Amino acid sequence: MDFLSQKTNNYYIKPEGSILDAHAFDKLVFSISATPFLKRVQIAKQIVIDLERSKKLNLYGEMGIFLLGKFLNKLPNRSFNIKYPSNGTHNAGFETLRNIRSAAKSHDPKPFKNNPFWQINDKENSIVMFMFIEDVGGIRKLLDSTINIFQPYLTNVLYYPEQKINYIQNIIGELTQNIIDHSVVDSMPKGYIALAATKRKVEIVVMDLGIGIPKRLGDSIGIKDEFLALKLAFNKRVSSRLSERRGIGLLEVKKMIEDSHGYLSVRSNRAKVSFSPETYKPLGKNWLSSTSVCFPGTQIEVLFPNKKH
Amino acid sequence: MQLYLDDHLLEAEDGLLIGREAGKEKRKEICKHLDNLPVHTGLNISFKNIRTIDFSCADTIFNTVLGMIDAGVYPDKFIILSELQDHQIDTIDRTLKEASKVLFIKTNNRWSLIGDVKDNYNPIIEKILSVESISTRELTTVMHYNSVHIASNKLAALYRKGLVAREKWTRSERGGGRQFRYYSITKAKKK
Numbered sequence: 001m002d003f004l005s006q007k008t009n010n011y012y013i014k015p016e017g018s019i020l021d022a023h024a025f026d027k028l029v030f031s032i033s034a035t036p037f038l039k040r041v042q043i044a045k046q047i048v049i050d051l052e053r054s055k056k057l058n059l060y061g062e063m064g065i066f067l068l069g070k071f072l073n074k075l076p077n078r079s080f081n082i083k084y085p086s087n088g089t090h091n092a093g094f095e096t097l098r099n100i101r102s103a104a105k106s107h108d109p110k111p112f113k114n115n116p117f118w119q120i121n122d123k124e125n126s127i128v129m130f131m132f133i134e135d136v137g138g139i140r141k142l143l144d145s146t147i148n149i150f151q152p153y154l155t156n157v158l159y160y161p162e163q164k165i166n167y168i169q170n171i172i173g174e175l176t177q178n179i180i181d182h183s184v185v186d187s188m189p190k191g192y193i194a195l196a197a198t199k200r201k202v203e204i205v206v207m208d209l210g211i212g213i214p215k216r217l218g219d220s221i222g223i224k225d226e227f228l229a230l231k232l233a234f235n236k237r238v239s240s241r242l243s244e245r246r247g248i249g250l251l252e253v254k255k256m257i258e259d260s261h262g263y264l265s266v267r268s269n270r271a272k273v274s275f276s277p278e279t280y281k282p283l284g285k286n287w288l289s290s291t292s293v294c295f296p297g298t299q300i301e302v303l304f305p306n307k308k309h
Numbered sequence: 310m311q312l313y314l315d316d317h318l319l320e321a322e323d324g325l326l327i328g329r330e331a332g333k334e335k336r337k338e339i340c341k342h343l344d345n346l347p348v349h350t351g352l353n354i355s356f357k358n359i360r361t362i363d364f365s366c367a368d369t370i371f372n373t374v375l376g377m378i379d380a381g382v383y384p385d386k387f388i389i390l391s392e393l394q395d396h397q398i399d400t401i402d403r404t405l406k407e408a409s410k411v412l413f414i415k416t417n418n419r420w421s422l423i424g425d426v427k428d429n430y431n432p433i434i435e436k437i438l439s440v441e442s443i444s445t446r447e448l449t450t451v452m453h454y455n456s457v458h459i460a461s462n463k464l465a466a467l468y469r470k471g472l473v474a475r476e477k478w479t480r481s482e483r484g485g486g487r488q489f490r491y492y493s494i495t496k497a498k499k500k
Contacts, residue, residue: 136328144323147360166396173363177328252364252403 004044011044018053047080114138116145120153127153129195139176142193146172150195158199160306167256168202168304174249175206175300191297202304209297212269226271234266234273253302263303310442310476310490312497313350314389317342324360332369339374339388348385349474351497353415357392367401372408378471379410387471387494391415398423411470413494420495422472430472433463434493437473442490444478464491 002013041047115138116131127150131142146169154160154168172193179191191208210216213233214226223229234254257264257275265274319326319335326335342352356362374388390401393416405411405424414423422430436451437443443451448460467473468491475489 139327140323140325143325143327166399170363170400173327177365249365
């Protein structure tokens with residue numbers, strides 16, 4: 001929902017619902033990218049992203065805030081502001097948000113560029129990380145810090161078993177490597193990764209703004225069906241670089257999540273594939289779903305439960 | 310016949326072996342080392358200085374090198390891995406399984422097979438270990454195979470995969486053609 005306040009002459013953008021997640025973020029980004037929005041904000045003094053009603057912010061939401069800031073900063077002569085919840089919602093996401101806010105405001109990704117930003121919340125026993133990935137050097141830094149910071153936290157504070165920690169480390173490595181391999185965006189950063197861990201689960205969210213898995217596989221090996229391409233990428237050893245016999249990474253990522261009764265959701269271009277935690281079989285009619293808007297890159301969300309179920 | 314092992318210490322920036330590019334670089338080093346080895350010598354690839362390895366890197370290095378060994382690019386040479394941490398074993402094991410490859414690892418002075426280990430590998434390998442060396446006929450007898458061809462095929466498969474070594478055997482046997490004696494590579498000595 002967005003409107004121009006007659007009183008303040010500010011243009012307010014309010015996400016629908018109380019959860020600022022990937023879906024809400026998409027809606028926001030796509031609505032403000034549209035021409036009508038650009039016309040409407042012409043007369044506004046300031047653009048305000050109003051998050052006051054947002055009770056929960058997930059990792060995609062955090063990325064969304066940054067992207068929104070990046071986009072709004074490009075608008076000529078328009079300042080913008082982000083209104084945060086005032087009721088003291090202190091989930092890990094909002095804690096991290098404070099730092100993302102400053103990066104978004106100044107459109108200065110420096111604090112996060114190739115630099116994993118870890119935040120530990122001792123009260124809630126949780127840990128959060130956010131980072132922009134530019135190159136392999138960034139991945140090295142990330143993996144180095146997961147070994148030095150994340151793994152000890154998972155072991156000593158959140159009590160994750162060693163095998164699961166190894167899986168998580170591998171998944172982080174493979175998904176971020178995928179950003180470097182497949183991102184075709186010239187401008188920095190190439191992709192984003194966010195992590196959040198509690199005693200119950202580890203959440204890994206990775207997003208790149210490349211051309212997307214279906215389009216890439218379609219161009220290289222001729223799979224026209226976007227759903228089929230996305231499904232194949234996680235079920236068979238397929239790769240856009242056939243001669244190199246690649247494609248083991250995503251396949252193994254899926255198997256490790258499957259072994260751990262985790263949850264995997266992938267969205268790329270117009271296709272979305274999700275797998276359920278219970279059986280790891282497709283989630284009824286929802287396991288393949290079409291999204292109304294074509295997401296240019298790939299969004300991957302992994303939930304890794306600490307207990308078996 | 311005496312088998313030998315030559316050490317190959319893996320090194321990587323910050324101890325992180327990640328991605329295909331790093332894998333290609335390490336594979337080149339390993340292939341070059343294998344090229345320069347005399348026959349009946351294996352490469353002991355040490356993970357002493359490696360903190361982590363990912364699937365893409367492990368796939369680029371080991372599945373390719375083992376594919377080359379299988380294809381006969383390095384006859385009478387083999388590779389083993391040593392000084393691995395548990396999580397590295399798990400990653401490499403999964404990677405090898407994807408490509409139906411198998412290899413020996415040595416951890417805490419214990420030998421084991423990882424990867425796509427077929428049920429029938431271990432009894433044969435254990436049998437070879439328990440004796441100095443074994444021929445196809447001897448294996449046929451001790452394993453109670455119906456035909457010498459079964460033993461011959463199994464040993465030849467293990468040899469191709471670089472899991473056992475062999476040398477031509479000159480002692481003639483009635484009805485025998487070209488014959489080999491097979492040796493366990495776990496008996497290899499450090500150079």
